[in-house]
Amino acid sequence: DIQMTQSPSSLSASVGDRVTFTCQASQDINYYLNWYQQRPGKAPNLLIYDASNLTTGVPSRFSGSGFGTVFSFTISGVQPEDSATYYCQQYEDLPITFGQGTKLEIK
């Protein structure tokens, strides 16, 4: 199975900060990497697909980049509603695997 490792596990930021998370795959996954936001008690919500494509309706402060084994996810100007856990997910091979998540807290 392809292992996905996210860092950091948690992060605290102030409104307006720029934050970046990373996701590392245990093998080359091309650009087959997606990012989700999950607020407490809610289902995950797709933000970025294929490493860098923003889902329709998602604010432009969210962005993603990377290829191969190392990927990053950035929020440029954190807002209070961004308090959530963020997961990466690969689909290069089955089984689909997710990272363990990065929990973002807003100060």
Added chain:
Amino acid sequence: EVKLLESGGGLVQPGGSLRLSCAASGFTFGSYALSWVRQAPGKGLEWVSGISGRGGRIHYTDSVKGRFTISRDNSKETLYLEMNSLRAEDTAMYYCAKSPGMIVVRLGWFDPWGPGTLVTVSS
């Protein structure tokens, strides 16, 4: 609007069975692969199983092989997960989720997800 709604969760004893359903609307059901993804309390996301648009291709994660069966009824626009020999470690919120294409080999991303149905395995 594309919608998914799971049902069928509940409390079941270890070794018991449960059948989850996921009712879909707002898209051409048989043209898209679907998956079940679960999340144990306080834990991360785990993909459980996926099925192709026409139901001919199915994959499972190793921990549920031989115990869980995914299926779909395209005439009823409903996805199912039959769960047998349930264990305490199967306790989780179970989500159904739609893929952007029909095939299972490249499931892609999951969008949207249903709100989930909670399965608790306990004596």
